[in-house]
Amino acid sequence: MSGPLAGVRIIDLTTVVMGPSATQILGDLGADVIKVESAGGDSMRHIGPMRNPGMGPLFLQANRNKRSIVLDLKAEADMHQLRELIRNADVLISNIRPQAMARLGLSYESATELNPSIIFCSTVGYGEGGPYAGAAVYDDLMQAASGVAGMFERVDGKPRYAPINLCDRVVGLYAAIAVQAALYNRQQTGEGQQVEVPMFETMAQFVLADHIGGRAFVPPLGDTGYLRLLSRSRGPYPTADGYLSLVVYTDAHWRKFSRMIGRPSLVDEDERFRSLQTRTTHAEAAGQLLADELPKKTTAEWLAAFHAADIPACRVNSVDDLFDDPHLHAVAFFRQMEHPSEGTVMVPRSPLNFSATPLEINRLAPTLGEHTGELGAKAYPADSLPTPG
Incomplete structure (x- = not known):
């Protein structure tokens, strides 16, 4: 052994x-x-x-x-x-x-x-x-x-x-x-x-490690739940020919993504996207923007762009896909x-x-x-x- x-x-x-x-x-x-x-x-x-x-x-x-x-x-x-x-x-x-x-x-x-x-x-x-x-x-x-x-x-x-x-x-x-x-x-x-x-x-x-939320404090400062994880628009997101998992997370990610979609001043002009805190508070809006934009290109096109910009993304695998995954x-x-x-x-x-x-x-x-x-x-x-x- x-x-x-x-x-x-x-x-x-x-x-x-x-x-x-x-x-x-x-x-x-x-x-x-x-x-x-x-x-x-x-x-x-x-x-x-x-x-x-x-x-x-x-x-x-x-x-x-x-x-x-x-x-x-x-x-x-x-x-x-x-x-x-x-x-x-x-x-x-x-x-x-x-x-x-x-x-x-x-x-x-x-x-x-x-x-x-x-x-x-x-x-x-x-x-x-x-x-x-x-x-x-x-x-x-x-x-x-x-x-x-x-x-x-x-x-x-x-x-x-x-x-x-x-x-x-x-x-x-x-x-x-x-x-x-x-x-x-x-x-x-x-x-x-x-x-x-x-x-x-x-x-x-x-579960509480992610979702204790405002109840981490006594008295509570708000409700339970991590809003980003509970967002109805969290994804995965449809593309022109499939689905994509995407996490546009940091300020740098959002500035790069906003340039990709032709809205380079988004982070500065829309307070909902200005910081991690505001994007978490407005997680539904952030997710909806991604859901609106991703159908405009194919999965392969988005993956190439995201990888070049160092924005974390991957295709959505089925269980069967795992057996053919090149990394595995x-x-x-x-x-x-x-x-x-x-x-x-x-x-x-x-x-x-x-x-x-x-x-x-x-x-x-x-x-x-x-x-x-x-x-x-x-x-x-x-x-x-x-x-x-």
Whole structure:
């Protein structure tokens, strides 16, 4: 194994998207991730087109660099095996609700009896101590609860969800960061600890970082919301033959753009465009000007002009366009790899690049229980199993 986390062993009791995305990041960074699954497997195994049962695309994209072991956590023999894995691990991460973990005998306290220096990361919907603690959540609920869906209502008049597992991916990043911070602290102090990563609080902080607005002050100085991001005319903008993403942001950008459209004195004569502050206050007017001007030329014509003027702009890609993007090809972002059961698969690599500890894809996503025998043999000797009865 290579990568900056080589030598770290993680027991992964997560399913669906948020937890597995976090542990894949850690696996990409070199950690040995052991994914513990039930006999039915992670539910994401069964979604989307697939060549073989249990190997759908969402699972493939969130579970590389992991080993899979099937354990029945209600069976004593299997629990014994899990306890032995915990005893020799650095991190235990779970998105099982804390009450259920306690019933299984997998509380933080019981884990520290096995391994006093364990990092015990609990990814939950809501933090302990609040009235929602213990409730089940999914990405849709968190987009609604955190204000993400409500922001669409301010723009379009109707709340809706972003068409991506936004909260799962964001909170997964926080979980991966939290685990690494706890590992660093343990390296410095020798102490393990319990880490809670609550989805609601994480997304509330994430949303408010942009949209706290006037409520950053007590008493409030105005409404919530970053007006530029909430503008109905923000874009992307139609061109003569497609769409373009464009950010005319600084004073210098606006002076260059005003010359392009034959209005060189716009910034000086129209107070709405005079500064970043006034353009933010009048974000609808600024966006509408762009929307009125861009249909006059093709996307290629605008891109050439904007790039020459160093004004940030890019074409609007579909998901399919990503596979033909020249930059992604130049940096070898996509790899075609041979999976032991699925044949040739397309693998977007980790975007991170380390000069001294380069990242590798050591394993593609495992079949269900692919490493049960391997890990079972290593976890404990056969004669150490408890005697039935």
